[in-house]
Amino acid sequence: MQWEVVIGLETHTQLKTKSKIFSGASTAFGAEPNTQACEVSIALPGVLPVLNKEAVKCAIKFALAVDAEIAPRSIFARKNYFYPDLPKGYQISQYELPVVSKGTLRIQVADYEKTINITRAHLEEDAGKSLHETHEGMSGIDLNRAGTPLLEIVTEPDMRSAAEAVAYAKKLHELVQWIGICDGNMQEGSFRCDVNVSVRPKGTEKLGTRREIKNLNSFKYMQQAIEFETQWQIETLEDGGTIHQATVLFNPDTGETRAMRSKEEANDYRYFPDPDLLPLVITDKEIEIARSEMPELPEEMKTRFERSYHLSPYDAASLTSSRSVADYFLTTVDGCGGEPKLAANWVMGSVAAKLNEEGKSIGDSPVSPLQLAGLLKRIIDNTLSSKMAKEVFDGMWSGEGDADSIIEKRGLKQVTDIGAIEAIIDEVLAANAPMVGEWKAGKEKAFNALVGQAMKASKGKANPTQVNEILKKKLSAS
Amino acid sequence: MINKSIKELSRMLRSGQVSSLELAQEYLKRIDKLNPEINAFVTVDPELTLSQAKHADILISKGHQNPLTGIPIAQKDIFVAKGWKTTCGSKMLExxxxxxxxxxxxxxxNAGAVNLGKTNMDEFAMGSSNETSYFGKVKNPWDRDRVPGGSSGGSAAAVAARLCVAATGTDTGGSIRQPASLCGxxxxxxxxxxxxxxxxxAFAxxxxxxxxxxxxxxxxALMMNVMGGFDERDSTSLNRPVEDYSRDLNKPLQGLRIGLPKEYFGEGLDTGVDQVIQQSISEFRKLGAEFVDISLPNTKLSIPVYYVLAxxxxxxxxxxxxxxxxGYRAPEYNDLIDMYCKTRAQGFGAEVKRRILIGTYVxxxxxxxxxxxxxxxxxxLIAQDFINAFEECDIILGPTAPSTAFKTGEKADDPVAMYLQDIYTIAVNLAGLPGMSIPAGFAGNLPVGLQIIGNYFDESRMLNVGHAYQQVTDWHSRMPEGI
Known part of the structure; x- marks a missing residue:
């Protein structure tokens, strides 16, 4: 039988606000345990939540970015359960009326595009962390994270392969960083995915029973986990077994997924509207303010690159694949006086190759976009040939300074003075009479050899285009 | 001295007839003498109190203008106060x-008031008799075999026994008004x-x-001038202009339309209480008020609704x-779940557990x-009843509680009978309206409270109505014997 996998994602995105969603405590990562836990974070008796409007603005921006509906009135609800890292004994979340609903995200998978529907996105608070390693025989609780704002983004079961799921997750990951609502740091847990996986015979409509893979914090693991889980479900069904709804964890060491708890013993969360908070009302004015702060979205920027910069769709897509790449590119273009094609070639060529080689991200590039622009300027004004430019670039990469100072230091200035080039060519022609003869006899190769000799004589500094032109002229005249 | 109003005491403090320190010492002495019997306070801390009093004397000498400056009051033990034990009447927070x-x-x-201590209360404010406190029952100063009402029973008994000038309370279904009624x-x-x-x-x-x-x-009114006002740390706090709750105290009641809800005068109301209320109605007539019969048809649903939502x-x-x-943690347990179960089983009393069970169920x-x-x-619907009623009248009047103070233990094993204590007060909370109880006389030597319900934000008018009544009666100045 042919099987089809059906995948939906729930992503917990930590919002990049300075303070927590319901208190003034800081959200900075990595502080000593419980030093960023105010009276609200630790749920002292009598404390009350006050909504951080910045978190709401993040939700609005996300809605605008995925063309979703923004609820004019949404409700915060309490999700009740006991756990030591949940100080109030309930999590403030949104249940029946979420702030964002019905959005879409367009993804590119290998050679096709696809639209993923976003069911909803709701605001909620993060829990604290249990520390099982720090105290011998005991568990510690760190409530620094408790109350960090989250936007939980839920898709329809629209994905049909691990590749599609990963493409969606990557696209979403880039988008939330692009619009500045999440730092995207997956190691620190700023972007965590739960993946719902089920399988069904290809061609059938009814969804199979799903299992939820919890807390995937890398795309590689997501790919592996989905592939393993899919295979496991298919094999189980083919062996005559049944799938039970369950929460599963992925073990990166074994590459396997394993059930953590079955849904039969799942909690009844007893959701009800939080009486400590008023309904969240969002006005058109607030939406307009958020809209005015929105950056140009990647799709819009891609179109602009194609139309105004005449870049190929592939180049435009690459340069808008992340906010940091786009920013690097745009700064380079501005800095070099507006040669987008040249800038694109360098950003996607030498810069990307070096970064790739050294496993660095563009934010860590030793050559800043303004430094790159300085180099491009010297290409544009013919100071450097492309070969010389490569040498200067390598120098900049290893920290030798700006393009101009490297050119100066290494004496790399290209010779463009016509008189000087003519003098060199005259010498070359005089010294290589046999080759000139060959050329006259119709051997085209001899021309290239003469160019080579001229470049050699100039120690590579002569402008090759000019050498070509002048040589051609002189040969024809002789 | 102990039966003086805040205004009188404030004048004495300002004129130097008495110092805040002397006042505080006097009240601490009274607490020392009477509290072991009445059990109105769960925490007194003379050191903290006297340092506040000394500070108040400095404020007064500098001409600090608040009428509460230097006045000894008591705080219900539901309010968290820095450096003070805050128990909420529970072993959980012992x-x-x-x-x-x-x-x-x-x-x-900030007003310079002096805190004499934290008052006893039903555990987590759940009760109408103060019998559910982990720190023991509170005795009604009018009859020490009887309950003071609840949940603010400690505050009520403290004011009634003149162990403080005034106190704070909290009211979820009647927890200020019913004990005020039972303690006069x-x-x-x-x-x-x-x-x-x-x-x-938080309770509900x-x-x-x-x-x-x-x-x-x-x-x-003077207490409200200090207590009221917006607080950005409470999302349900209303951002309205600052009010002077004393401003309307002396307005005449001529032409005031008082509504009498028929549902508040039917079956279940003690005849002695009814008689007192009827007498107060004649007093208000003499003051120029007019009476209209109104109906609050959903009154009977207020108790079942309350005992789902709260x-x-x-x-x-x-x-x-x-x-x-x-807070409390069970001394011995096997694992996390066992720790939760034993902690909460041992830390909460029976009434609190009953309500957690009901709440979890619903x-x-x-x-x-x-x-x-x-x-x-x-x-x-209940809120709508009141909105309709206020089309016909300015203020609603009726009994606060169906009976006077009952005997300790009388209803302790019958939660439903206990819950019916709040039949006239609960709807006010459900509607979010202001409600007030003032002493209106005695039935069988026990105080009877008269309830006045106002429209939203009509506290000034309610205080005006009560003050007018207290100008022509002296029920509010009566003190129990033996204090």
Whole structure:
């Protein structure tokens, strides 16, 4: 039988606000345990939540970015359960009326595009962390994270392969960083995915029973986990077994997924509207303010690159694949006086190759976009040939300074003075009479050899285009 | 001295006839003498109190103008106060010392009021007799075999026995008004959102509201001037202009339309109480008020609705008492779940556990719609009853409680009989309206409270009505014997 996998994602995105969603405590990562836990974070008796409007603005921006509906009135609800890292004994979340609903995200998978529907996105608070390693025989609780704002983004079961799921997750990951609502740091847990996986015979409509893979914090693991889980479900069904709804964890060491708890013993969360908070009302004015702060979205920027910069769709897509790449590119273009094609070639060529080689991200590039622009300027004004430019670039990469100072230091200035080039060519022609003869006899190769000799004589500094032109002229005249 | 109004005491403090320190010492002496019997206070801390009093004397000498400066008051033990033990009447918080100040505490501190101590209460404010406190029953100063009412029973007994000039209370279903009625004093539950809930340990968040308990309406107005006002730390606090609650005290009542809801004068109302209310009606007639018969048809539904909604919210509000971070933790347990179970089984009393169970049940999957949602719908109908009634009258008058103070233990094993104590007060909380109880006489030597219900934000008018009555009667100045 042919099987089809059906995948939906729930992503917990930590919002990049300075303070927590319901208190003034800081959200900075990595502080000593419980030093960023105010009276609200630790749920002292009598404390009350006050909504951080910045978190709401993040939700609005996300809605605008995925063309979703923004609820004019949404409700915060309490999700009740006991756990030591949940100080109030309930999590403030949104249940029946979420702030964002019905959005879409367009993804590119290998050679096709696809639209993923976003069911909803709701605001909620993060829990604290249990520390099982720090105290011998005991568990510690760190409530620094408790109350960090989250936007939980839920898709329809629209994905049909691990590749599609990963493409969606990557696209979403880039988008939330692009619009500045999440730092995207997956190691620190700023972007965590739960993946719902089920399988069904290809061609059938009814969804199979799903299992939820919890807390995937890398795309590689997501790919592996989905592939393993899919295979496991298919094999189980083919062996005559049944799938039970369950929460599963992925073990990166074994590459396997394993059930953590079955849904039969799942909690009844007893959701009800939080009486400590008023309904969240969002006005058109607030939406307009958020809209005015929105950056140009990647799709819009891609179109602009194609139309105004005449870049190929592939180049435009690459340069808008992340906010940091786009920013690097745009700064380079501005800095070099507006040669987008040249800038694109360098950003996607030498810069990307070096970064790739050294496993660095563009934010860590030793050559800043303004430094790159300085180099491009010297290409544009013919100071450097492309070969010389490569040498200067390598120098900049290893920290030798700006393009101009490297050119100066290494004496790399290209010779463009016509008189000087003519003098060199005259010498070359005089010294290589046999080759000139060959050329006259119709051997085209001899021309290239003469160019080579001229470049050699100039120690590579002569402008090759000019050498070509002048040589051609002189040969024809002789 | 002990039967003087805040205004009189304030004048004496300012003129130097008495110092705040002397006043505080006098009241601490009284507490020392009478509290072992009455048990109105769970915590007194003379050191903290006297240092506040000394500070108040300095403020007065510098001409600080607040009428509450230097006045010794008591705080219900539901308000978290920095450096003060804050127990909420529970073993769960037996040794909990407040690490911060509640909004209400902060306001009294800023006004220079002197805190004599924390008053006893039903555990987590759940009760109508003060018998559920982990720290023992409170005795009604009018008859020590009887209850003072609850849940603000400690504050009520403290004011009645003149162990303080005034006190704070909180009212979720009648917890200020019913004990005020049973102890012969004045108590006001303001419009929901008027007084900050920040630092007031939550019972049922959508119903809880703090208010003053004092001898007279005049004193309550001065207390409200300190307590009321917006607090950005409480999202349900209302951002309205600052009010002077004394401003209308002396307005004439000529032409005031008083509504008498027929549902408040039927079956279940003690005849002695009824007679007292009828006498007060004649007093108001003499003062120029007019009476209209009104109906609040959904009154009978208020108790069932309340006992769905309040426990639902409480079951969630009390989840934080889990033994993990502060408060009581069972000494022995096998694992995490066992720690939770034993901590909460040992730390909470029977009434609290009963309400957590009810609340958990009504919020459970499959029951939510039938109980919680339905109750919310009826809650709106009950509020609508009042909105309709206020089309016909300015103020509503009736009994506060169906009976006078009952004997200790009389209803302790019958929760439903206990819950019926709040039949006339609960609807006011459900509607978010202001309600007040003032002493109106005696039935069988026990005080009877008269309830005055106003429209939203009509506290000034209610205090005006009560004050006018207290100008022509002296029930509010009566003191129990033997204090």
């Amino acid at each position: 040794n909990f010392i407040g690490p911060y100040d509640a909004g209400v505490i902060e306001k009294f501190d 004093l004045s108590g006001l539950k303001p419009t929901y959102g008027t007084v900050s809930r920040y630092g007031m340990i 968040s959508s119903l809880d509201q703090a208010g003053p308990m004092a001898r007279s309406c005049e004193d309550m 426990p639902a919210e409480a079951s969630s509000n009390l989840s934080r008492f889990d033994g993990v971070r502060y 919020l459970s999957a499959g029951y939510y719609d039938a109980y919680y949602l339905k109750a919310q719908q009826i809650r709106r």
